[in-house]
Amino acid sequence: DTGVSQDPRHKITKRGQNVTFRCDPISEHNRLYWYRQTLGQGPEFLTYFQNEAQLEKSRLLSDRFSAERPKGSFSTLEIQRTEQGDSAMYLCASSLGPYTGELFFGEGSRLTVL
């Protein structure tokens, strides 16, 4: 296993369009996280799964955002009716629970909304 992978790496879209990002965590990891990172800022938590259950969502995750993790494997993050303010790097991370301390991050999916 080569680590956490994310797809696509880059996405340019027009305002109002829907976009979907995929994350494949390290295979034995049961916890999966989505973070958003804007330029000059540290990552901000969006949501978190333990297996297939979405256990927590940040207030940053508006109704236009939805995340799923069917069967507790890969996860998708969908943004509907994109806005220019959604432009950011979307990071996925996974970890092995119970908590061991380290999150393993993917390379991220960069979204540009025109």
Next chain:
Amino acid sequence: AQTVTQSQPEMSVQEAETVTLSCTYDTSESDYYLFWYKQPPSRQMILVIRQEAYKQQNATENRFSVNFQKAAKSFSLKISDSQLGDAAMYFCAYRRPTGGGADGLTFGKGTHLIIQP
């Protein structure tokens, strides 16, 4: 809510020299974890070093070490013998031991480390 502050937006150091990156945090918890993550340009974030709050001994990983001052809520990273490959954004992060989720990993804004050849 926990907050993490990195007061140095950018630091520069000559190759082979030593540099210290600062981090302070605010929490009412007594048990927690602290991390330094490195994010090279256009590459994934990787863990540099981890410190458990209940351990008094400062963590060390090869050329990287921390100065953990629990009472002062300070967690600085020292990089010895700086190498060109150390150039990156460095993020300090805090996590509760029962974390996961919004009260899990809180990041600072990062310090951009430049290595001068």
